Amino acid sequence: xxxxxxxxxxxxxxxxxxxxxxxxxxxxxxxxxxxxxxxxxxxxxxxxxxxxxxxxxxxxxxxxxxxxxxxxxxx
Numbered sequence: 001x002x003x004x005x006x007x008x009x010x011x012x013x014x015x016x017x018x019x020x021x022x023x024x025x026x027x028x029x030x031x032x033x034x035x036x037x038x039x040x041x042x043x044x045x046x047x048x049x050x051x052x053x054x055x056x057x058x059x060x061x062x063x064x065x066x067x068x069x070x071x072x073x074x075x
Contacts, residue, residue, distance in 0.1 A: 011027060024037050025059060027047065032045075034055070036059050038066055038070060
């Protein structure tokens with residue numbers, strides 16, 4: 001598991017090396033455990049809307065490198 005970014009000092013966006021399809025990252029921290037698709041940017045799970053929006057904005061801005069790393073771990 002690799003932390004790719006931290007939000008608000010409490011939440012992490014993680015890319016997990018041993019994970020399942022479809023390509024996604026996890027937003028975790030506190031009571032939050034959400035999957036964010038690297039293809040559609042949809043959030044699966046519950047968290048405050050503003051936090052999810054902030055995480056999705058970061059994922060969109062970094063999607064190329066995240067997808068490249070996903071493909072490295074999930075050929």
